[in-house]
Amino acid sequence: GESVGLHLPTLSVQEGDNSIINCAYSNSASDYFIWYKQESGKGPQFIIDIRSNMDKRQGQRVTVLLNKTVKHLSLQIAATQPGDSAVYFCAEGVYSSASKIIFGSGTRLSIRP
């Protein structure tokens, strides 16, 4: 497939439990942050985004928290399912740079049955 077998930090979670994936970002001037999910053999897929003037945003089964003080972002997945197995990337962007975003290194989420 079109994933590259990245040597990534791995989070192993029991099916049905909640998952928390963390990300440290680098640019204090970033205006927005995005979480992407990459399943094996596929390209990254948008999950949820958050603007820098927010500290929390919720979607379907997912919540993103932003702490600008320590430049930290987290993705919480409720009731983790086997289909959540993937590599998760955070990304950051600046409005003045149009659509350019910078991806973090990623975390592999593994689900135990």
Add this chain to the structure above:
Amino acid sequence: DAGVIQSPRHEVTEMGQEVTLRCKPISGHDYLFWYRQTMMRGLELLIYFNNNVPIDDSGMPEDRFSAKMPNASFSTLKIQPSEPRDSAVYFCASSLYRASYNEQFFGPGTRLTVL
């Protein structure tokens, strides 16, 4: 919509050969991005276009890499000559401008192996 289309899905070539990767963005999208994903460097932005014009090519590794977008529905990324260190998965993505964040839609990628 078929989404972003990339071809080929897999390419194996020998060092020194020219490689051309192709991308068809989602119809109506005005931004197109080329990324490279490797084990060592993760997902890197190589270049992006707005309305077929290259905006930022600062991520292009060296002169062996070139990208074109002759029209709104087609882009190519060319490597000439190719080297083993170019082996990676290359993704194309497209997005539609909004006043705030523009969600990028990724293609399935091209896995390039240079022997």
